[in-house]
Amino acid sequence: MLKILFVAVALMVSSQLMAQEHTWKQYAEKYEEIIKHFPEINTGTHYIEENRSLEGHPFYLSAKIELGTITIGGFNFEAVPLQYDIWEDWVISFSSVFNQRMILNHLKIDRFTLVDGSTFVKREKPSGFLFHGNGFYREIVKGEIGLYAKYRKQKKQESSTMELVRSYDEVARYFFDLEGTLVPIPKKKNLYETLGLSKKLAKQEIKRSGLRYRKNKEAYLQTLVNMSNHD
Structure with a gap:
């Protein structure tokens, strides 16, 4: 009985690993497609998640890399593996060359859309705004008057009865787009x-x-x- 159980578990793990390998292969192919046309999008910097001692994650939406779309130099690429680190304001993808996540060059990115449909665009810094980062703002309404949001994460400290708990706290700041300029609400x-x-x-x-x-x-x-x- 134990032998049968061991074989079943081994097959399940093997199947999961094969599925994961297939997924990463698909991710890598999409990344290579972008690099082929825009080699300057690769910063050459591996993504390493900092603040591992904090509960939660530094990403918008979720800690899982998912397929989205990205626009570079006016060219749109679909089904691209993307993550958005709002702690550092970095857009991240997956490289087959290094077999790990890479930080994309924010200067080359026009816009990107994540798996939930949230679209982020590059905007000029609002006057006096301290947390502009690399300039990615979520586009909520696009029109004569627009509505945009800037997301970031900061450290949140909560004292429990047993110990000091440290976690991420997400902050959103909203802006109107008035005549092409972002102004605070x-x-x-x-x-x-x-x-x-x-x-x-x-x-x-x-x-x-x-x-x-x-x-x-x-x-x-x-x-x-x-x-x-x-x-």
Whole structure:
């Protein structure tokens, strides 16, 4: 019985390893396709995750590398293995040459889309903003007035009864795109004037949607921006 169980486990592990190897091979082929056309996208730097002592991970979305799309020099590449480290503001892919994750050259990237559909674009630094990093902002609404978000992770310390727990804390900062420039979201009382909206009508729409500024900030802002673009 133990022998049969051992063989079953061995076959399962072997099958998982073969599947993983096949997946990495597919990833490598996609990476090689990009390198063939844009060799300068490869920084030559291996990606090593820092702060391993922290609970959680430094990535947007998840710690798993998934297939997405990336635009370089106006050329779009689909089904490319991508990860977005928002601690360092790095876009990461997988290289067959080194058989590990590599940091992509942020200067060559126009935009990229992750597996969940989140699209990040390169934007100019907003005036006075300290956490611009490499300039990747999530595009939430694109229109006459746009809505963008900048994500980053920082260290969060929580004292438990037994020990000091250290983990990642994700922070999002929102911006309006006004005439091609990203500007910080103003105070809530100034939102309607900034977007050229009737305060009465905007509040009625927000009430119908059941949104609260603090609890549903992104959806709240998105609703107002869409109203402004359709006026």
